[in-house]
Amino acid sequence: MKTRRLGKSDIEVSAIGLGCMSLTPFYGVPDDAESITTLRRAAELGVSFFDSSIFYGNGRNEEIIAEALGGMRDQITLATKCGVYIKHTGGSGYLGHPEYIRQCCDASLYRLKTDVIDLWYMHRLDPDTPVEESVGAMGRCVEAGKVRAIGVCEVKPETLRRAHATYPITALQSEYSLWTRDPEGELLDTCRELGISLIAYSPLGRGFLTGAIKSQTDLYDDDRRTIFPRFSEENLNRNQTLLDTIREIASAKGCTPGQITLAWVLAQGDDIVPIPGTRRVAHIEENVGAADVQLGESDLAALDQAFPKDAASGDRVPEIQIPYINQ
Numbered sequence: 079m080k081t082r083r084l085g086k087s088d089i090e091v092s093a094i095g096l097g098c099m100s101l102t103p104f105y106g107v108p109d110d111a112e113s114i115t116t117l118r119r120a121a122e123l124g125v126s127f128f129d130s131s132i133f134y135g136n137g138r139n140e141e142i143i144a145e146a147l148g149g150m151r152d153q154i155t156l157a158t159k160c161g162v163y164i165k166h167t168g169g170s171g172y173l174g175h176p177e178y179i180r181q182c183c184d185a186s187l188y189r190l191k192t193d194v195i196d197l198w199y200m201h202r203l204d205p206d207t208p209v210e211e212s213v214g215a216m217g218r219c220v221e222a223g224k225v226r227a228i229g230v231c232e233v234k235p236e237t238l239r240r241a242h243a244t245y246p247i248t249a250l251q252s253e254y255s256l257w258t259r260d261p262e263g264e265l266l267d268t269c270r271e272l273g274i275s276l277i278a279y280s281p282l283g284r285g286f287l288t289g290a291i292k293s294q295t296d297l298y299d300d301d302r303r304t305i306f307p308r309f310s311e312e313n314l315n316r317n318q319t320l321l322d323t324i325r326e327i328a329s330a331k332g333c334t335p336g337q338i339t340l341a342w343v344l345a346q347g348d349d350i351v352p353i354p355g356t357r358r359v360a361h362i363e364e365n366v367g368a369a370d371v372q373l374g375e376s377d378l379a380a381l382d383q384a385f386p387k388d389a390a391s392g393d394r395v396p397e398i399q400i401p402y403i404n405q
Contacts, residue, residue: 079124080369082351085248086273087227089196091155093344093369095127096120096362097279097355101142102135105285106298108357110142117146119359121154123366129251129277129353130190131159131201132182133170140189148191157277158186159201159231161212172402174204174212183219199229199251200241203405209237210244217245229277232403235268242272254278254350256287256342256381257308257320257390260404270349281343281352282365284309288336289321307392316391323384327377333367340368342381 080093101113117128128147130139140158147154160182161174186195198219200212209230219225229249230241241247250269252261254276261269261276269276284303285291293314294304303309308317324335331338336354343352354365373381395403 079126079366081126082275082348084197084227084351085275085349086246087248089155089227089248091127091351092125093351094125094340094365095129095157095277095351095353096125097353098128098130098139098143099134100355100357102139103300104134104302106301112359113142113357114146116357116359116362117143120362120366121147121150123363125362125366126153127155127157127351127353129157129279131162131199132186132189133159133162133164133201136164137185137189140186144189144191151192155196156190156192157197157199157229158190158195159199160186160216161204162201172202172204174200174207174209176211176215176218179212179215180219183216183224187224194223195225197227197229197249198225199231199249201231202402203230203233203237205401205405209233209241213241213244213247220245232405234404235264237405238265238268238272238274242274247272247274249275249277251277251279253280253394254343254352255281255283256324256339256385257283257317258394259385259387260394262387270347274349276347276350278343278350278352280355282336282339282354286314286317287321287324287339288334289325292318305396306394307396308390308394310392313390313392320385320389323380327373327380331371333371334364336361336364337368337371338373338377338381340365341371341373342378344369345373345378 081090082093216228227248231251328335328338
């Protein structure tokens with residue numbers, strides 16, 4: 079597995095990581111034993127970058143990672159997130175108060191069964207707490223030796239600059255794929271100016287770009303994608319034609335559409351690390367294979383033409399989440 083360095087830090091990770099959200103309920107209800115098997119298989123294949131959050135499974139996600147990978151701690155990079163919580167009444171909230179940030183750090187260290195978090199993000203910004211206060215608290219955890227590097231998620235360029243001026247930001251995590259090209263332009267330019275890596279979550283378009291999802295009947299039971307506008311029956315039908323170019327290139331190269339999709343993200347720069355999520359061994363094996371797919375200039379041009387910005391029908395997140403992205 080090829081590797082990539084995160085920002086200006088000394089942290090080197092596999093060029094393709096593993097987003098672990100689906101190991102706890104989101105895209106249906108997973109099986110812990112299968113999740114553990116998938117995590118260990120990923121490590122066997124050279125994946126060294128594992129991404130979690132206190133929000134995923136209300137902490138259970140971190141516990142599963144610790145159970146699966148605890149014996150290989152020195153071989154892997156653990157990323158997790160703070161600043162979000164599950165409400166007793168249901169749903170979630172965002173809290174960036176410094177004392178809560180400190181509590182999140184200690185809780186994640188405990189559940190991950192580790193002495194240090196390699197990369198620690200603010201999952202979403204608290205609209206009632208200045209980013210300087212939240213990031214300052216995260217920086218103090220670095221200075222205390224509990225964290226190696228920090229990052230933020232889903233912020234606009236101005237906020238990224240404010241965060242970086244408070245304490246050096248190593249990575250920005252945002253959704254980025256062929257059908258979600260929002261970071262391109264000012265945000266990605268700002269990352270490169272400041273020496274910040276872009277961690278691309280949902281690089282497979284939440285599975286759509288693999289070609290496996292043609293209607294909502296293809297989704298798992300209790301799958302939250304059913305409430306995402308792009309996955310309405312009407313928009314799924316409209317978006318199918320976007321896949322034609324991916325399929326043509328995949329057929330010519332003897333690989334899968336998903337591998338072409340990941341290869342495109344990898345080709346956008348060595349400072350970008352995709353973290354496709356899965357709980358299936360077969361899918362992790364397929365995703366890892368994308369690192370060996372080479373796209374020529376004509377392939378990249380064809381994909382750029384097929385996927386201009388805003389090519390997809392439907393918003394990428396439900397309406398209730400829109401106020402909390404690109405803050």
